[in-house]
Amino acid sequence: MNTMSYTLDESSRDFDRIADALEFLGENWQSHPDLDAAARSAGLSPHHFQRVFTRWVGMSPKKYVGALAHQAARSALDDGANLLDAAFDAGLSGPGRLHDLFIAHEAVTPGDAKRRGAGLSFVWGVAPSPFGDAVFLISPRGLSALAFADPDVEAGFEDLRSRYPAADYARDDDLARQWAERIFTPRDSDPIPLALYGTPWQRQVWRALLDIPAGATTSYKAIAETVCTAKASRAVGAAVGANPISWLIPCHRVLASNGRLTGYHWGVKRKRAMLAYEAAAS
Missing domain, CATH: 1.10.10.10 (Winged helix-like DNA-binding domain superfamily/Winged helix DNA-binding domain)
Structure with a gap:
């Protein structure tokens, strides 16, 4: 869960870097990128990235990649959707905020x-x-x-x-x-x-x-x-x-009907981050 001690100022400050990391992991999860590679996508040291990503997303980068892989394996082939988008589309229902x-x-x-x-x-x-x-x-x-x-x-x-x-x-x-x-x-x-x-x-x-x-x-x-x-x-x-x-x-x-992340008025990067944020909190 995203902790209450993580202030809005801190989470807002970290958004761009975390969104870049989410995009990188979403595009490369199949190769299971290591912590160093994920950290470089956010322009942070591995130790700092691990801490910031876990606070913002609510799970570690490794667990996030594992969640993408698990969901994709269950549903992507049946749905015929893009693997990343199908991962968000499957199995993420839960109690509303x-x-x-x-x-x-x-x-x-x-x-x-x-x-x-x-x-x-x-x-x-x-x-x-x-x-x-x-x-x-x-x-x-x-x-x-x-x-x-x-x-x-x-x-x-x-x-x-x-x-x-x-x-x-x-x-x-x-x-x-x-x-x-x-x-x-x-x-x-x-x-x-x-x-x-x-x-x-x-x-x-x-x-x-x-x-x-x-x-x-x-x-x-x-x-x-x-x-x-x-x-x-x-x-x-x-x-x-x-x-x-x-x-x-x-x-x-x-x-979209094929499960893809489509255009979003405030940016597809932000849309992807919102879905990841909610998935971690569900």
């Missing part, structure tokens, strides 16, 4: 979105997360957006502001950090209110995403069958892509 079990979401009227945010007031801010710096957009009703600050903080904010260009914004990084602590280091069962600004169709798809257990994955086709019909896979893909609240509304758990 506390914040997944207790999320409370509140829909807001489509008229609010149609007015491009006119008359709305948001607080935004930046705080560390296990997946790098996160940008939060907070309305009086709850969290309206959670994104990641790539390539920089201002670009991350502009990505969110483009959704509601007529709204008023004020920055408060201290408030953002409070939300980060509440989301990424949950200590109680209080609901996390989400103010979802979107069309009825989008909100229907986003609610379906909330039903995917932590550590599990699904496909766009399966989501489409749940909310409508398999023929609506493309429309589901568009709604998933418009998800404004990363991590809490877990669009990272949706894969």
